[in-house]
Amino acid sequence: MTSVLKGNFTPKKTVDLEPEKKDLETRFENAALKRLGGSIAFVAKKKIKWDADE
Amino acid sequence: MAKILFINPVVREEDVPRHVPYGIALLAAIAMDRGHLVQVYDANAWRRGEDVLRAVLRADDWDVVALGGITTTYNSIKRIVTAARDECPSSLIVLGGGILTSLPREMMTWLPQVDVGVIGEAFETLPEILGMVDAGQPDWTRVAGTVSRSPDGTLVLSPQRALIDDLDGLPYPAWDLFPLEEVYFKNSDVLYSEEGMLATRRLDINASYGCSLICRFCYHLGIAGDMRYETDDKGNVNPAFDKPGTYTRTIRYHSPEYVVTLVKHAYDTYGINFVTFLDENLMTMDQHSGRTWLKEICRLWHEFGLMPTYEYDDNGDIKSWTGVHWSGTSHATLCNPEILKTMRKAGCSHLVYGYESFAPHVMKTIGKGASPASNIRSFFWTLESGIRPIPNQIIGFPNEDFESIRLNMEAWKKLGIVVKPHFATPYPGSEWFTVYRKSILKQYDGDLEAFILDLGDASAISAVISHNFNAIELIGLREMMLKDDTRMIDAYEKIWCENHGIPEGAPATLYTKSDYGHAAE
Numbered sequence: 001m002t003s004v005l006k007g008n009f010t011p012k013k014t015v016d017l018e019p020e021k022k023d024l025e026t027r028f029e030n031a032a033l034k035r036l037g038g039s040i041a042f043v044a045k046k047k048i049k050w051d052a053d054e
Numbered sequence: 055m056a057k058i059l060f061i062n063p064v065v066r067e068e069d070v071p072r073h074v075p076y077g078i079a080l081l082a083a084i085a086m087d088r089g090h091l092v093q094v095y096d097a098n099a100w101r102r103g104e105d106v107l108r109a110v111l112r113a114d115d116w117d118v119v120a121l122g123g124i125t126t127t128y129n130s131i132k133r134i135v136t137a138a139r140d141e142c143p144s145s146l147i148v149l150g151g152g153i154l155t156s157l158p159r160e161m162m163t164w165l166p167q168v169d170v171g172v173i174g175e176a177f178e179t180l181p182e183i184l185g186m187v188d189a190g191q192p193d194w195t196r197v198a199g200t201v202s203r204s205p206d207g208t209l210v211l212s213p214q215r216a217l218i219d220d221l222d223g224l225p226y227p228a229w230d231l232f233p234l235e236e237v238y239f240k241n242s243d244v245l246y247s248e249e250g251m252l253a254t255r256r257l258d259i260n261a262s263y264g265c266s267l268i269c270r271f272c273y274h275l276g277i278a279g280d281m282r283y284e285t286d287d288k289g290n291v292n293p294a295f296d297k298p299g300t301y302t303r304t305i306r307y308h309s310p311e312y313v314v315t316l317v318k319h320a321y322d323t324y325g326i327n328f329v330t331f332l333d334e335n336l337m338t339m340d341q342h343s344g345r346t347w348l349k350e351i352c353r354l355w356h357e358f359g360l361m362p363t364y365e366y367d368d369n370g371d372i373k374s375w376t377g378v379h380w381s382g383t384s385h386a387t388l389c390n391p392e393i394l395k396t397m398r399k400a401g402c403s404h405l406v407y408g409y410e411s412f413a414p415h416v417m418k419t420i421g422k423g424a425s426p427a428s429n430i431r432s433f434f435w436t437l438e439s440g441i442r443p444i445p446n447q448i449i450g451f452p453n454e455d456f457e458s459i460r461l462n463m464e465a466w467k468k469l470g471i472v473v474k475p476h477f478a479t480p481y482p483g484s485e486w487f488t489v490y491r492k493s494i495l496k497q498y499d500g501d502l503e504a505f506i507l508d509l510g511d512a513s514a515i516s517a518v519i520s521h522n523f524n525a526i527e528l529i530g531l532r533e534m535m536l537k538d539d540t541r542m543i544d545a546y547e548k549i550w551c552e553n554h555g556i557p558e559g560a561p562a563t564l565y566t567k568s569d570y571g572h573a574a575e
Contacts, residue, residue, distance in 0.1 A: 017106070
């Protein structure tokens with residue numbers, strides 16, 4: 001656990017962070033985004049807004 | 055004593071966090087020196103979103119929540135002050151930095167959660183605000199360098215804050231309040247030179263404030279003598295910056311002893327192996343000092359044992375080093391071969407040059423005091439010294455035209471320059487912003503806040519100030535420049551001339567000097 005607050009006194013509450021865990025889907029989409037272009041294209045699954053019934 | 059939470063807003067989300075915010079680190083150190091209780095939340099370093107931000111805001115009873123940054127942090131600052139007002143209804147919210155300084159009235163209007171804005175340099179203003187919080191009788195109008203709200207909601211600017219004279223009186227930045235090991239040292243590499251790429255423990259320092267030049271695109275944050283208070287025809291006082299015919303500057307720099315002792319402190323305390331000088335223009339200071347400042351910094355670099363010594367791999371390439379490599383900013387007409395060689399011997403690996411353009415007619419209009427010839431001369435001097443010159447380029451200048459585009463492409467080819475130019479961008483506080491304000495508003499349907507939200511680091515396009523090309527043309531032309539495709543550029547010039555009614559043989563430009571400030575109107 002890592003505290004995100006750093007200072008010269010101890011605050012009333014600490015704010016600790018668990019190591020960030022990105023799921024496979026997020027890691028894939030981030031990696032693909034960095035190389036976007038040409039045949040590297042992907043569907044951002046969490047951003048689909050079109051209802052299949054439309 | 056006041057309990058203060060500093061928050062560093064998110065900037066350049068497209069990249070990893072690379073720079074400890076120097077101003078906030080200095081202000082945190084100043085506040086601690088005055089006995090205040092200080093915590094720092096570096097939202098840019100952690101990038102954990104709204105839940106963590108709100109938990110931080112609920113972590114204590116903050117007397118003051120203070121934040122600031124450059125103009126491109128606006129998006130993040132807007133989110134932070136909204137959450138801060140929700141979670142900390144009785145805290146004083148203070149906003150400073152370049153973002154507030156260039157547009158104090160607009161920022162205070164768009165961000166009603168902010169109680170006090172700090173205009174210009176905060177080294178003395180913030181401690182005075184904290185002192186008033188301690189005294190329990192706040193009257194911000196008595197603190198120079200602020201904008202605040204009167205009981206009826208109107209904005210009140212106190213008198214202009216003077217810049218401090220004694221820079222060496224500043225404490226060292228409170229680097230230990232930032233996640234160096236967790237975040238920043240992991241992102242130490244800077245892809246400007248081999249040594250920069252190999253840096254594993256980098257910190258930034260700022261050795262000077264100001265620049266003697268009057269580049270039309272520069273904003274000096276109100277801390278370079280570039281800001282004046284002027285009264286408009288309605289009687290409102292506002293900060294004013296560079297405008298045609300009116301340029302003011304104050305040049306200030308730390309002593310070489312302060313600079314190198316600070317680096318030695320960082321070396322001994324944090325084990326750094328690279329330092330980036332954030333200074334606007336190291337060569338301005340060197341010239342202003344009679345060519346003694348950089349020479350003395352370099353001499354002390356050796357005397358303090360900071361000169362790098364290398365370990366090599368089997369191919370004879372540098373693998374690692376002890377000591378500290380460094381980099382900074384230079385200027386085509388202010389550097390000379392002697393100082394460049396001296397800098398290299400003291401461990402300087404690369405210098406950023408705003409070459410901007412290799413077209414004489416463009417360079418004449420931008421206030422840089424440089425020409426294509428001086429660009430090329432400094433380019434070779436720097437290479438010959440063993441330092442990598444970083445040749446920054448811009449397209450989309452007010453008088454950018456097909457000729458300037460071709461001249462740039464020819465120069466890139468001859469000089470081996472590999473570059474994707476920035477787009478000319480009229481940041482608030484720059485002369486371009488003052489001159490093109492009406493045109494910018496027109497491009498954003500009268501919504502200045504929309505323009506501010508759109509601003510990035512100028513690698514993407516926002517408001518256009520070119521008189522010849524619109525945003526789509528500039529993006530297309532940049533793409534063709536990168537591909538060195540003169541055939542397509544030549545073909546488009548013919549179409550462009552037809553579209554604009556320019557007869558064959560006439561100059562392919564719509565720009566005239568008297569049009570300056572009237573793009574896209």
